[in-house]
Amino acid sequence: xRYCESDMDTLQDIRDIAPLLIEPSRVTDLMVDEYVDWFxxxxxxxxxxxxxxxxxxxxxxxAAYLRVEVPLRSEHxxxxxxxxxxxxxxxxxxxxxxxxxxxxxxxxxxCDGHLDMIAKEMEADGLxxxxxxxxxxxxxxxxxxxxxxxxxxRTYLYNLLDSKGFAIRGERGKxxxxxxxxxxxTLAEGSYxxxxxxxxxxxxxxxxxxxxxxxxxxxxxxxxxxxxxxxASYEQMESLTEGISMPDDCNEVVRxxxxxxxDSNHKGREFDIRKYLQMPRRWTRGRKxxxxxxxxxxxxxxxxxxxxDNLSITNEESKGIPSFICFAGCPRIAVIExxxxxxxxxx
Numbered sequence: 001x002r003y004c005e006s007d008m009d010t011l012q013d014i015r016d017i018a019p020l021l022i023e024p025s026r027v028t029d030l031m032v033d034e035y036v037d038w039f040x041x042x043x044x045x046x047x048x049x050x051x052x053x054x055x056x057x058x059x060x061x062x063a064a065y066l067r068v069e070v071p072l073r074s075e076h077x078x079x080x081x082x083x084x085x086x087x088x089x090x091x092x093x094x095x096x097x098x099x100x101x102x103x104x105x106x107x108x109x110x111c112d113g114h115l116d117m118i119a120k121e122m123e124a125d126g127l128x129x130x131x132x133x134x135x136x137x138x139x140x141x142x143x144x145x146x147x148x149x150x151x152x153x154r155t156y157l158y159n160l161l162d163s164k165g166f167a168i169r170g171e172r173g174k175x176x177x178x179x180x181x182x183x184x185x186t187l188a189e190g191s192y193x194x195x196x197x198x199x200x201x202x203x204x205x206x207x208x209x210x211x212x213x214x215x216x217x218x219x220x221x222x223x224x225x226x227x228x229x230x231x232a233s234y235e236q237m238e239s240l241t242e243g244i245s246m247p248d249d250c251n252e253v254v255r256x257x258x259x260x261x262x263d264s265n266h267k268g269r270e271f272d273i274r275k276y277l278q279m280p281r282r283w284t285r286g287r288k289x290x291x292x293x294x295x296x297x298x299x300x301x302x303x304x305x306x307x308x309d310n311l312s313i314t315n316e317e318s319k320g321i322p323s324f325i326c327f328a329g330c331p332r333i334a335v336i337e338x339x340x341x342x343x344x345x346x347x
Contacts, residue, residue: 020202020209021083022219031081031223032074038143038226039198041100042093043071046195046327048086048204065195067327081219083202083209088195091150091182098147102157103196105179107137114166115140118178121160125240128230131213132199135206141199145231151185155241162247170303171250183328194328272321273313276339279322280313290315297338298330311335 046065065088068076080087091099106115115138119129122142132139157180161168167177183194200222202209211217215225280292292313299305310328326335 020207022081024078024082026219027078027081029074031219032077034223034227035077035081035198035200036072036074039089039101040072041090041096041098041147044068044090044094044192045072045076046088046090047076048088065327067192080198080201086201086204087198089198090193090195092184092187092193094187094189094191097151097186098149099144099153099182100147101141101143102148102153103142103181104140104157104161105134105137105181105196106140107134107179108169108176109136111137114178117164118160118166121164125160126236127232130226130229133210133213134197135203135208138210139196139199143226143229143231144237145233148232148234148237149185150182152237152241153182154180154185155244155246156237158247158250159241159244168250175303175306188331191331192327271336271339273324273335273339274322276342283315296326296328296330296335297342298326298334299328301338301341304328 045068047068048065076085076087079085091101091103104118106118115131119131119140122129122140127142130141130143132141158168161178161180169175169177169179170183171177181194181196187193197203199212200209200219212222212225215221277294277297280294283290283292292315293309294311294313295308296305296311299310304310305328310330311324311326313322313324315322324335325332330338
């Protein structure tokens with residue numbers, strides 16, 4: 001537990017979260033194993049923790065999701081279900097191109113009713129969407145019987161939304177709209193995609209635990225619902241995407257090319273990002289040195305990273321040039337090329 005006993009604001013956060021915690025004995029080993037099997041494609045995950053240092057809060061009741069540097073363990077999932085921290089799971093695993101689920105985040109102004117409209121379209125296609133409420137809208141999850149290629153999943157989702165006139169966040173310059181998971185068709189080894197708050201966990205900004213609508217709001221009935229929820233098969237998804245492709249004016253080709261660049265012979269290791277971007281105003285002490293976050297220029301070009309915190313900068317004291325990584329999965333070379341398209345700083 002990481003908090004300052006003298007800081008009353010942080011202690012209040014802990015008191016606020018206490019009523020949302022689930023008795024540990026109700027979260028069984030079977031639940032933990034099932035949850036991992038349903039929602040995690042690999043050992044990588046992001047996490048939010050309520051027990052924060054005062055500097056982490058900076059006037060808000062939440063902190064950004066941070067990628068955890070250790071492999072996922074059952075204890076992480078157990079504590080997510082109990083409510084001690086909140087995990088975001090990746091749709092794709094590093095180095096792979098298939099996913100166990102697809103999801104839509106319908107969370108924007110004036111989105112009332114859109115969640116049900118999209119779910120009905122999926123049901124008409126023979127799928128079994130699970131609707132989970134959220135702070136402003138909700139999430140739609142579809143679980144798969146076997147892993148499905150990300151390219152097939154994204155082709156289906158893009159065409160579904162396009163055909164019904166729903167704006168897609170990040171595409172065609174749209175800053176608001178339905179957010180699609182997975183956001184990439186493939187991930188190179190060492191790359192990370194985009195995470196979505198794991199179901200049944202606590203929303204740290206709303207201080208609320210959101211449940212699937214089709215089951216009673218308790219952990220036991222929610223797991224019963226998920227166990228019996230029909231899974232989409234590979235044959236179903238292939239049939240739904242037969243004869244169609246990604247919309248021509250979407251960013252799929254650009255993103256796939258960026259993933260391929262990851263393993264090229266491009267020599268960019270001596271790239272000094274300070275010459276192109278304003279460095280973070282706030283730094284924290286990490287394992288490798290001072291760490292801070294800024295907006296990823298590659299994400300920004302796609303209309304993403306409005307929170308301005310996807311790009312992590314590490315200023316190792318033993319080295320002269322800061323290192324960087326995009327938590328949303330942009331390859332290093334894609335970040336470099338996006339930097340070079342910006343005016344060079346004088347400093």
